[in-house]
Amino acid sequence: MLLIGGFGILPKLQAQSDLQISKVFDQYGERKGVVMVELSDEMLDGYDFSLFKSITIKNNRAAADFIRKCLIKDELGAKKVKQVVANGVPTSIYLQLPRKGEFYRLILFNETFKPEHKITLIYIESKNDSEDVLKLILKKK
């Protein structure tokens, strides 16, 4: 039972490993000027998420470039891509990825320049349709 329980969680851990953005969390997650959050099941009640990971990086243009490159690669496998472009640069990107196993996967990216340069990258897994999740998140205050 322990074994089954133990192995049962592995697919969840591996679900994002095929994505380029997983490198962002690995490389920048524990650096200064960075806030990284991972929420597991017990803290996700009310959101219907299975996994929530976010990273906010301030004043780091190199990181922004790196994230964009990762997103470009992850976009290739995305089911839906939505972007908000300001001055020719996508400031918000939403990637709805194909369902993997029982989870819908979603990547959210936002970049702001005022009052300071700030990048936010969020990765979400949910059993609910990613379209619904996206609407829920974007309207949630």
Place this chain on the structure above:
Amino acid sequence: MRLKFRHKITFEQADKLIEKYYDGYTTVEEEKLLQDFLTQTNLSAKYKPEQAIFGYFETKKQKPAFNIRPYIRWTGAAVAILVLAVGIQTFAWKNSASYAYVDGVKITNKNEIKTQALASLSNVSADNNEVEQSIENLNDNGIMQQQLDVFSGQGE
């Protein structure tokens, strides 16, 4: 109280009965007496042939020798499985537990983690004007329509 003697017959009687036995004249009762006599442990060696005849040296059932090897093997396997299972659980727990890193410092306080998570969500949610505007046009036609409206002068 009656004392029960171990030697129901004397050595002399036994010798006579043995002789009689070999001659084939012993009764069933006499043979029983003889058998009882021969089953004693402290008899001299001269009675060994007769003891053998009467089954005293009956081959003892050989108890299977206690072999610890299979037990070690199974115990080892059980321990290995347990360690593996606990390891996986620990790994899974460590990786699934909620946490936050702020400037490289790990935070496990649930309230702080939640605050940080909500803060990151708010960055991409309706608090951002640009995003809010785009939410209303989230379907592909909406975005296209918005851009087309700019050209037709209705977007202003």
